[in-house]
Amino acid sequence: MVVVTYSSCCGDYHYKVEPGAVSVNGTALGLRPGTVIMCNHGVYSQLTFSNLVGTALRPIIITNACGQVRMTGANKVNFSNCQHVRFLGSGSPMVNYGFYISGDEIRVLNLSSDIEIAYIDMDGRGMDIKDSVVGHEAHEMNNILVHHSYIHDYGAEAIYIGNSSYDLHPGAFVMRNARVYNNIIDNCGEGIQCGSVVEGCLIHHNVLTNITPEGAIDNTYGAIGVNQGTRAWVYNNIVDDCEGLGIADFDSYFATDIYNNLFIDCGTTLANYQDVIRANNDDNTVYNNTIINGGNRGIKFGAGSGSDEAFNNVILGTTNASIEPGGNPGGNIHDNDTKEEGHTVVNYDFVNQAAGNYRLLVTSPGVDAGSADAAPLATDLDDNFRPVNGTYDIGAYEYQG
Numbered sequence: 001m002v003v004v005t006y007s008s009c010c011g012d013y014h015y016k017v018e019p020g021a022v023s024v025n026g027t028a029l030g031l032r033p034g035t036v037i038m039c040n041h042g043v044y045s046q047l048t049f050s051n052l053v054g055t056a057l058r059p060i061i062i063t064n065a066c067g068q069v070r071m072t073g074a075n076k077v078n079f080s081n082c083q084h085v086r087f088l089g090s091g092s093p094m095v096n097y098g099f100y101i102s103g104d105e106i107r108v109l110n111l112s113s114d115i116e117i118a119y120i121d122m123d124g125r126g127m128d129i130k131d132s133v134v135g136h137e138a139h140e141m142n143n144i145l146v147h148h149s150y151i152h153d154y155g156a157e158a159i160y161i162g163n164s165s166y167d168l169h170p171g172a173f174v175m176r177n178a179r180v181y182n183n184i185i186d187n188c189g190e191g192i193q194c195g196s197v198v199e200g201c202l203i204h205h206n207v208l209t210n211i212t213p214e215g216a217i218d219n220t221y222g223a224i225g226v227n228q229g230t231r232a233w234v235y236n237n238i239v240d241d242c243e244g245l246g247i248a249d250f251d252s253y254f255a256t257d258i259y260n261n262l263f264i265d266c267g268t269t270l271a272n273y274q275d276v277i278r279a280n281n282d283d284n285t286v287y288n289n290t291i292i293n294g295g296n297r298g299i300k301f302g303a304g305s306g307s308d309e310a311f312n313n314v315i316l317g318t319t320n321a322s323i324e325p326g327g328n329p330g331g332n333i334h335d336n337d338t339k340e341e342g343h344t345v346v347n348y349d350f351v352n353q354a355a356g357n358y359r360l361l362v363t364s365p366g367v368d369a370g371s372a373d374a375a376p377l378a379t380d381l382d383d384n385f386r387p388v389n390g391t392y393d394i395g396a397y398e399y400q401g
Contacts, residue, residue, distance in 0.1 A: 012036065014031075014035045014036050014037070015029065015031060015035060015036070015037045015038070016037075016038045016039075016040060016065075017037065017038070017039050017040065018040050018042070019040065019041075019042030019043050019044050019069075020044060020045060020046075021044070021045045021046040022039075022044060022046060022047050022048070023046070023048040023050075024037060024048070024049050024050070024052070025050050025051050026049075026050065026051040026052040026053060026060070026082075027050075027051040028051075031052060031060065033053065033054040033055045033058035033059070033060065033084070034054065034058035034059075034060070035052075035054070035060045035061070036060075036061045036063070037060065037061065037062045037063070038063060038064075038065045038091070039062065039063065039064050039065065039069045039091075039099075040064075040065050040066060040069075041064060041065060041066045041067030041068055041069060041092070042067075042069065042070070043070050043071070043072070044069060044070070044071050044075065045071070045073075045075050046075055046076070047071065047075075047076075047077045047078070048076075048077075048078045048080075049062065049077075049078065049079050049080070049082055049085070050078075050079075050080040050081055050082065051080075051081050051082070052079075052082040052083070052085050053082070053083050053084070054083065054084035054085060054114075055084055056084060056114070058084075059084040059085060059086050059114075059116075060082075060084065060085045060086070061085075061086045061088065062085065062086065062087045062088070063086075063087075063088045063089070063090065063091035063098065064089055064091040064092055064095075064098030064099060065091050065092060066092055066094075067092055067094055067095060068089075068092070068094075068095045068097070068098055068099070068100055069089075069098060069099045069100070070100045070102075071099070071100065071101045071102065071104070072102045072103060073102070073103050073104070075101070075103070075104050076104045076105055076106070076107055077099075077101060077104075077105075077106045077107070078107050078109070079106075079107065079108045079109070079112050079115060080109055080110040080111075080112065081110055081111045081112060082108075082112045082115065083112065083113050083114050084113075084114040085112075085114070085115050085116070086115075086116040086118075087099075087106075087115070087116065087117045087118075087120075088116070088117075088118050088119055089118065089119035089120050089121075090118065090119045096119065096121075097119050097120055097121035097149070097150060098119055098120075099119070099120045099121065100120075100121045100123070101120065101121070101122050101123070101125070102122075102123040102124055102125075103123070103124045103125060104124075104125050105122075105125040105126055105127060105128055106120070106122070106126075106127045106128070106129075107127075107128045107129075108127075108128070108129040108130075108141075108144075109128075109130065109131060109133070110131065110133060110136070111131065111136060111139050111141075112131065112141060113139075113140065113141045113142050113143065114142065114143040114144075115129070115143075115144055115145070116144075116145040116146075116147075117129075117145070117146050117147075117149065118145070118146070118147045118148045118149060119148050119149065120149040120150070120151075121149070121150045122149065122150070122151040122152070122154075122158075123152060123153055123154075124153055124154055125154055126151055126154055126156065126157050126158040126159055126160065126188070127146060127151070127158070127159050127160065127161075128160050129141070129144055129146070129159075129160065129161045129162070130160070130161065130162050130163050130173065130175075130195075131163075131173055131175075132163045132173050136173075137172035137173060140174050140175060140176060141162075141173075141175050142175060142176045142177055143176070143177045143178075144161055144175065144177070144178040144179070145178075145179050146159055146161070146179070146180045146181075146183065147179070147180070147181045147182045147183060148182045148183065149183050149184075150183070150184045150186075151183065151184070151185050151186075151188065152184075152185070152186040152187050152188065153186075153187050153188070154187075154188045154189065155188070155189040155213060156188070156189045156190060156213075157188070157189070157190040157191075157192075157193050158183075158185045158188040158190065158191050158192065159180055159183065159185070159191070159192045159193070160193050161175070161178050161180065161192075161193065161194045161195070161197065162175045162178065162193075162194050162195040162196040162197050162227070162229075162230070163175075163195050163196045163229075164193065164195035164196070164227040164228055165195075165196075165228065166195060166196045166227070166228035166229025166230075166253065167228050167229075167251070167253075173196055174196055174198050174229070175196055175197045175198070176197065176198060176199050176200055177197075177199070177200035177201075178194055178197045178200070178201050178202070179200075179201075179202045179203075180192050180194070180202070180203045180204075180206065181202065181203070181204045181205045181206060182205045182206065183206045183207075184206075184207050185206065185207070185208045185209070185211075185223075186208075186209045186210055187209070187210040187212065188208075188210075188211060188212075189211070189212065189213040190211065190213075190221065190222065190223070190225065190244075191206075191208040191211055191222070191223040191224055191225075191239075192206065192208075192223070192224050192225065193224075193225040193227055194225070194226060194227060194230050194232060195225075195227030195228055195229060195230055196227070196228065196229040196230065197229070197230045197231070197232070198229055198230070198231060198254070199231050200231070201226070201230050201231060201232040201233070202232070202233050203224060203226075203232060203233070203234045203235075203237065204233070204234070204235045204236045204237060205236045205237065206224075206237045206238075207237070207238045207240075208223045208224070208237065208238070208239045208240070208242070209239075209240045209241055210240075210241050211223045211239070211241070211242040211243065211244065212241075212242075212243050213243065213244075213270070221244045221245050221248050221270070221272075221273045222242055222243075222244030222245030222246060222247070222248055222266070222267075222270075222273055223239045223242045223244070223245070223246050223247065223266070224237065224239070224246070224247045224248070225247075225248045225250065226247070226248065226249040226250070226256050227250055228250065228251055228253060229253055229254070230253075230254060230256075231254035231255065231256075232249075232254075232256045232257070233256075233257045234247055234256065234257070234258045234259075234261065235257070235258070235259050235260045235261065236260045236261065236381050236383070237261045237262075238261070238262045238264075238381075239261070239262070239263050239264070239266055240262075240263075240264045240265065240356070241264065241265045241266075241268075242263075242265070242266040242267070242268070243267075243268055243269035243270050243273075244266075244267065244269070244270040244273035245266065245267055245273045245275055245276065245277070245278050246261075246263040246266035246267065246276040246277055246291075246294075247261070247263075247276075247277045247278070248273075248278050249278065249279040249280060249281060249284060250280055251280050251281050253281060254281070254283075255281075255282075255283035255284060255285070256279060256281075256284045256285075257284075257285050258277060258279075258284065258285070258286045258287075258289065259285075259286070259287045259288045259289060259374075259377065260288055260289070260377075260379075260380055260381045260396050261289045261290075261381070261396060262289070262290045262292075262358060262381060262396045263276045263277075263289065263290070263291045263292065263294070264292045264293065264356065264358075265292070265293050266291075266294055266295065267294050267295035267296055267297075268293075268295040269295070274294075274295040274296035274319075275294065275295070275296050275297045275298075275299075275300040275324075276291050276294040276295075276297070276298050276299065276315075276318070277289070277291070277298065277299045277300070278300045279299070279300070279301055279302065279305070279308060280302040280305075281302065281305070282302075282304070282305045282306060282307050282308060283305075283307045283308065284301070284305075284308045284309075285308070285309050285310075286299055286308070286309070286310045286313065287309070287310065287311050287312045287313060287371075287373070287374055287377075288312045288313065288370070288374055288377065288380070288392070288394070288395060288396055289313045289314070289395070289396055290313075290314045290358050290381075290395040290396040290397065291313065291314065291315045291316070291318070292316055292317055292345060292353075292358060293316070293317035293318070293345070294315070294317065294318040294319070295318075295319055296318065296319050296320050297318055297320050297321055297322065297323065297324050298313070298315035298318045298322045298323060298338070299313065299315065299322070299323045299324065300323075300324040300326070301323075301324060301325055301326030301327070301328055302326050302327070303326050303327055304326070304327055305326045305327050305328055306326075306327045306328055306329070307328070307332075308326065308328050308332060309328070309332045309333070309373075310323055310332070310333045310334075310336060311333070311334050311335045311336060311370075311371045311373055311374070312335055312336065312370040312371055312373075312374055312392060312393075312394045312395070313336045313337075313338075313394070313395070314336070314337045314338075314343075314348065314358075314366055314394055314395035314396075315336060315337070315338045315339070316337075316338070316339060316343055316344060316345045316348060317339070317344070317345050318339065321340075322336070322338035322339055322340055323336065323338065334371060335369070335370055335371040335373075335394065336394070337365060337366055337369070337394050337395075343365065348364055348365065348366070349361040349363045349364040349365070350364070358395070358396070358397065359382075359397040359399070360393060360395065360397055360398075360399040361399075362399060362401075364393075364399065365394075366393050366394035366395050366399075367393050367399045368389055368391040368392075368393060369391075369393065369394050370387075370391065370392030370393055370394045371392065372391075372392065374386075374387075374392045375392075377392070380393075380396060380397050380398040381396040381397055382397060384398055384400055385398070386398035388400060388401055389401070
């Protein structure tokens with residue numbers, strides 16, 4: 001195929017699709033690495049992409065042109081056997097989210113890998129990204145990026161990456177390097193779940209609000225889930241108003257680092273999920289988080305754990321004990337400011353707790369009171385440098401002076 005470059009109001013492209021039912025088969029069309037597929041603005045009933053094969057240096061890019069691409073009703077966006085593909089709704093400066101998908105999901109399945117999804121508005125469904133087909137066990141779906149998207153008004157998982165049955169299929173459907181960041185998730189039953197990501201799972205800088213299951217659904221557990229077989233770093237997220245757990249590490253078999261997160265009113269309703277941070281497996285490190293008004297406990301470690309550590313956390317307003325140590329020795333839980341030390345939301349000297357501003361005033365007891373164990377932590381929830389004055393503050397925010 002001779003690659004011809006065309007120009008539009010939003011840039012150059014090599015292959016263009018128009019509104020309607022669209023199926024793009026890279027093999028049949030002879031699309032090469034570096035191809036730019038332009039979706040013209042309008043209403044689509046289907047977007048199916050298969051056999052698109054780019055490279056790390058020359059990915060295939062799918063983007064919108066001259067406005068927003070809209071999909072309403074039962075209209076999935078499917079990726080099958082695609083590698084090194086970027087699905088980006090950033091093609092038109094006129095809209096923040098170049099793809100609007102209402103009523104159905106984005107699915108990345110069947111031998112796909114190295115997929116980036118960004119600048120998508122999803123209303124009423126979420127993203128399902130996993131390779132769990134029998135016969136594909138040896139395949140690894142790696143290097144998944146989901147960022148700068150807005151997912152809202154859906155009763156179940158907004159973003160679901162990987163397979164959550166690692167214990168049933170050890171070594172099968174393994175993923176490496178999944179990164180979920182800078183997304184806004186509102187009014188969903190669950191937020192973000194990652195499973196079988198055995199290395200390099202990063203969940204950061206997301207804002208999750210009003211995490212509330214639809215109707216009688218009580219098997220949805222909360223905002224961020226680190227599922228079986230996942231080595232994760234969960235940091236710089238804000239979770240505000242979650243009926244279930246703020247963060248759950250459900251027997252992931254690997255350590256999880258949880259830091260620089262702000263939790264407000266989490267664990268408030270669901271009968272079995274009334275903690276803010278629940279870490280069931282061993283070797284978790286939970287530090288420099290700010291937890292306000294948890295439904296039960298601020299941090300709960302599993303009974304069989306012994307190497308977990310919690311420090312530099314502000315935990316105020318929980319119904320029961322601020323920290324459930326599980327099987328951890330007392331020295332593993334240190335330098336936390338909690339109600340057990342006499343601290344309250346009102347007397348902790350936040351900038352404006354009534355307005356939800358939990359940054360520290362200079363008079364706050366958390367200023368310069370933290371443990372040096374946080375090293376080499378270099379920034380806080382605002383991405384400001386820490387420590388200031390050579391000593392870490394307690395909580396998600398570092399007082400900047």
